[in-house]
Amino acid sequence: MMRTRPLKVALLGCGVVGSEVARIMTTHADxxxxxxxxxxxxxxxxxxxxxxxxxxxxxxxxxxxxxxLVKRGDIDVVVEVIGGIEPARTLITTAFEHGASxxxxxxxxLAQDGAALHAAAGEHGRDLYxxxxxxxxxxxxxxxxxxxxxxxxxxxxxxxNGTTNFILDKMDSTGAGYQEALDEATALxxxxxxxxxxxxxxDAAAKAAILAGISFHTRVRLDDVYREGMTxxxxxxxxxxxxxxxxxxxLAICERSADGTSVTARVHPAMIPLxxxxxxxxxxxxxxxxxxxxxxxxxxxxxxxxGSPTASAVLGDLVAVCRNRLNGTTGPGESAYADLTVSPMxxxxxxxxxxxxxxxxxxxxxxxATVFAEHGVSIDTVRQQGKDGEASLVxxxxxxxxxxLSGTVEALRKLDTVRGVxxxxxxxxx
Amino acid sequence: MMRTRPLKVALLGCGVVGSEVARIMTTHADxxxxxxxxxxxxxxxxxxxxxxxxxxxxxxxxxxxxxxLVKRGDIDVVVEVIGGIEPARTLITTAFEHGASxxxxxxxxLAQDGAALHAAAGEHGRDLYxxxxxxxxxxxxxxxxxxxxxxxxxxxxxxxNGTTNFILDKMDSTGAGYQEALDEATALxxxxxxxxxxxxxxDAAAKAAILAGISFHTRVRLDDVYREGMTxxxxxxxxxxxxxxxxxxxLAICERSADGTSVTARVHPAMIPLxxxxxxxxxxxxxxxxxxxxxxxxxxxxxxxxGSPTASAVLGDLVAVCRNRLNGTTGPGESAYADLTVSPMxxxxxxxxxxxxxxxxxxxxxxxATVFAEHGVSIDTVRQQGKDGEASLVxxxxxxxxxxLSGTVEALRKLDTVRGVxxxxxxxxx
Numbered sequence: 001m002m003r004t005r006p007l008k009v010a011l012l013g014c015g016v017v018g019s020e021v022a023r024i025m026t027t028h029a030d031x032x033x034x035x036x037x038x039x040x041x042x043x044x045x046x047x048x049x050x051x052x053x054x055x056x057x058x059x060x061x062x063x064x065x066x067x068x069l070v071k072r073g074d075i076d077v078v079v080e081v082i083g084g085i086e087p088a089r090t091l092i093t094t095a096f097e098h099g100a101s102x103x104x105x106x107x108x109x110l111a112q113d114g115a116a117l118h119a120a121a122g123e124h125g126r127d128l129y130x131x132x133x134x135x136x137x138x139x140x141x142x143x144x145x146x147x148x149x150x151x152x153x154x155x156x157x158x159x160x161n162g163t164t165n166f167i168l169d170k171m172d173s174t175g176a177g178y179q180e181a182l183d184e185a186t187a188l189x190x191x192x193x194x195x196x197x198x199x200x201x202x203d204a205a206a207k208a209a210i211l212a213g214i215s216f217h218t219r220v221r222l223d224d225v226y227r228e229g230m231t232x233x234x235x236x237x238x239x240x241x242x243x244x245x246x247x248x249x250x251l252a253i254c255e256r257s258a259d260g261t262s263v264t265a266r267v268h269p270a271m272i273p274l275x276x277x278x279x280x281x282x283x284x285x286x287x288x289x290x291x292x293x294x295x296x297x298x299x300x301x302x303x304x305x306x307g308s309p310t311a312s313a314v315l316g317d318l319v320a321v322c323r324n325r326l327n328g329t330t331g332p333g334e335s336a337y338a339d340l341t342v343s344p345m346x347x348x349x350x351x352x353x354x355x356x357x358x359x360x361x362x363x364x365x366x367x368x369a370t371v372f373a374e375h376g377v378s379i380d381t382v383r384q385q386g387k388d389g390e391a392s393l394v395x396x397x398x399x400x401x402x403x404x405l406s407g408t409v410e411a412l413r414k415l416d417t418v419r420g421v422x423x424x425x426x427x428x429x430x
Numbered sequence: 431m432m433r434t435r436p437l438k439v440a441l442l443g444c445g446v447v448g449s450e451v452a453r454i455m456t457t458h459a460d461x462x463x464x465x466x467x468x469x470x471x472x473x474x475x476x477x478x479x480x481x482x483x484x485x486x487x488x489x490x491x492x493x494x495x496x497x498x499l500v501k502r503g504d505i506d507v508v509v510e511v512i513g514g515i516e517p518a519r520t521l522i523t524t525a526f527e528h529g530a531s532x533x534x535x536x537x538x539x540l541a542q543d544g545a546a547l548h549a550a551a552g553e554h555g556r557d558l559y560x561x562x563x564x565x566x567x568x569x570x571x572x573x574x575x576x577x578x579x580x581x582x583x584x585x586x587x588x589x590x591n592g593t594t595n596f597i598l599d600k601m602d603s604t605g606a607g608y609q610e611a612l613d614e615a616t617a618l619x620x621x622x623x624x625x626x627x628x629x630x631x632x633d634a635a636a637k638a639a640i641l642a643g644i645s646f647h648t649r650v651r652l653d654d655v656y657r658e659g660m661t662x663x664x665x666x667x668x669x670x671x672x673x674x675x676x677x678x679x680x681l682a683i684c685e686r687s688a689d690g691t692s693v694t695a696r697v698h699p700a701m702i703p704l705x706x707x708x709x710x711x712x713x714x715x716x717x718x719x720x721x722x723x724x725x726x727x728x729x730x731x732x733x734x735x736x737g738s739p740t741a742s743a744v745l746g747d748l749v750a751v752c753r754n755r756l757n758g759t760t761g762p763g764e765s766a767y768a769d770l771t772v773s774p775m776x777x778x779x780x781x782x783x784x785x786x787x788x789x790x791x792x793x794x795x796x797x798x799a800t801v802f803a804e805h806g807v808s809i810d811t812v813r814q815q816g817k818d819g820e821a822s823l824v825x826x827x828x829x830x831x832x833x834x835l836s837g838t839v840e841a842l843r844k845l846d847t848v849r850g851v852x853x854x855x856x857x858x859x860x
Contacts, residue, residue, distance in 0.1 A: 147561060311724050312581040316577040337464040
């Protein structure tokens with residue numbers, strides 16, 4: 001039974017994602033109407049540059065006054081694809097105040113102010129959906145929030161940034177160094193002119209905060225996420241990884257502690273075994289591995305960015321939110337009832353691959369091993385290589401607290417016989 | 431805000447899946463209550479053998495009278511994990527008539543009578559959810575029905591039967607024949623004593639019907655699904671596949687035709703390139719590849735069967751259905767508005783790998799090639815091998831209609847120089 005009065009949609013932002021949302025809303029209007037149970041009408045598009053020609057978008061809908069658009073009072077759903085903190089935050093809050101539900105793709109804002117935005121949505125009885133904020137087109141928020149609602153998620157391990165995966169994949173497959181691979185990513189449009197948000201892990205950290213919050217029913221803020229970029233990963237690290245039967249990925253990892261009372265969230269480069277499903281995620285693709293009590297190991301794979309894929313996620317949310325409006329209901333809101341402790345990086349337990357430059361003389365290994373033992377870090381394997389008076393020691397540890405490993409490294413640096421710590425890389429996914 | 435009156439749940443069936451559903455409902459009662467917004471109470475468990483000891487289940491809840499249980503009138507949600515057509519169908523219909531929503535894991539029933547069951551649910555304003563019916567714990571129904579609701583799915587390509595994937599993986603990795611691999615699967619509990627439903631593709635065909643219906647917003651009945659088992663796949667086929675850079679999987683394939691007006695659904699063994707993500711799905715795992723207009727290529731991977739994984743999917747649905755009841759609403763029902771033509775197998779367009787035993791004499795290739803040409807099937811590559819007066823021809827075609835290929839093979843069999851058609855295998859995923 002089709003309602004004839006259309007649901008009114010306002011679009012904030014008309015860049016790569018927004019223009020694709022508008023295009024699909026027009027070309028697939030009949031399908032959307034059938035799936036929602038009522039037609040949807042795009043009634044306004046807020047942009048910064050109104051003079052830009054936007055194919056397929058009625059110029060009469062375009063406005064630079066986003067605030068007036070969200071204040072109209074007759075908008076059913078506001079789609080926010082501007083990104084960044086302001087003015088997006090104020091516009092979303094204003095949208096709720098004026099009776100609209102919101103679909104957003106804004107990971108930075110959700111990671112920083114998710115709790116406040118959810119509260120505003122709840123206060124006004126409206127929906128806040130944001131599938132597109134994490135891993136683009138890959139259904140992830142909805143599966144975690146709904147499909148796994150009867151399960152207990154223990155771990156989320158994901159490649160959630162396509163730019164860095166492209167770079168690392170390139171380094172892995174060609175032996176290139178970081179800068180060379182970055183240059184290629186930039187030339188091909190996979191990296192922005194200023195790649196900081198990607199390569200320093202800020203983008204992935206925002207996604208980790210969102211994923212951890214949903215997975216563990218606990219508020220996890222961006223500041224709670226340990227973050228290490230991948231700009232210092234070298235071709236030598238990839239050679240070390242290969243010797244271990246591993247590759248290197250920038251991972252977002254959200255984990256419940258063994259005793260179940262606390263959680264951690266972190267982003268850093270890590271070695272993972274070539275046999276792990278995440279190891280074969282190529283190019284700019286994303287993939288997220290989820291481990292839960294009952295379901296076991298699940299993986300979700302797909303394009304993590306781009307106009308069309310992100311628009312697909314936005315429109316899936318739009319359909320859900322519109323259905324909810326027609327039914328006079330809302331979907332699941334924030335779930336933070338578990339309120340677990342969010343522990344700092346020092347509490348993480350994992351394995352480490354450490355390369356040391358050492359003096360090539362007897363007794364060095366004994367000295368180094370003693371330092372590990374004193375800090376409670378148990379060694380799995382050691383490999384010594386010497387040439388021309390120089391030598392290197394590669395140590396792979398058993399599982400240890402990150403704090404213990406940090407203490408170990410600090411003490412190692414003070415040894416006369418240790419000339420330098422060439423690299424420290426965590427080993428995950430085993 | 432927690433409602434204190436519990437939602438009442440009746441469980442039909444207490445085997446591997448049912449007992450796990452009951453266990454988690456007890457051990458995770460607080461989590462479920464927090465996520466739903468009200469406690470859930472198991473008020474009855476219908477079983478066939480009441481005398482069997484069921485750890486953790488109050489014997490006072492156990493009954494052999496499933497009909498009386500679903501007729502109680504105070505049940506909010508009936509969870510059906512009996513399987514099979516009857517009595518499950520009558521019990522589910524009765525449950526709707528008495529005001530309950532239903533969560534089912536019953537692929538056979540949904541594939542055969544999904545439309546009627548959805549109609550019954552709609553008539554009584556209740557939900558019918560069945561995430562567990564396809565690919566166990568892997569969120570698939572919800573992503574297709576909700577996350578991709580704003581997108582256009584063109585193709586679903588999946589490994590949806592763990593038993594056959596275990597057998598084929600074993601044949602691939604060890605060179606074993608079908609019977610040997612089946613025996614191992616049986617010994618390890620991956621195959622049932624009577625493996626017909628799995629190895630003949632009936633189980634996968636039911637899932638294909640469900641997936642096609644949801645993906646294309648069109649009713650697809652079990653009878654619409656072309657089905658070919660994998661009992662005739664040989665070690666020689668795997669050797670041929672390897673020469674092609676492929677492996678062999680039993681695939682469920684749901685496709686929209688190139689002109690968009692019709693769809694097909696089929697289950698059969700097929701060669702897929704080793705570079706395809708589905709090629710590396712090992713053991714009893716399932717994985718489903720989805721291609722859509724906007725999202726591009728997505729993959730969902732995880733355990734496709736087993737008590738705990740299936741219970742995870744059932745409980746996710748239970749939470750959703752309970753939330754809907756509290757909100758006085760229902761989730762998305764059947765969506766069949768597109769009403770596309772479901773075409774028979776002859777309309778499928780794909781590539782083929784054909785092995786022929788031929789006489790080892792001049793002119794055979796020309797004869798064979800003529801037959802292909804006469805049927806409009808274009809040849810990609812031919813490889814001739816001769817020894818001891820016998821010879822074989824391996825032909826790989828370009829994309830052709832399945833009907834054309836069938837005509838070709840029929841004509842080839844009539845050639846004096848063709849002693850036999852050793853194997854015909856479709857090539858997918860390129």
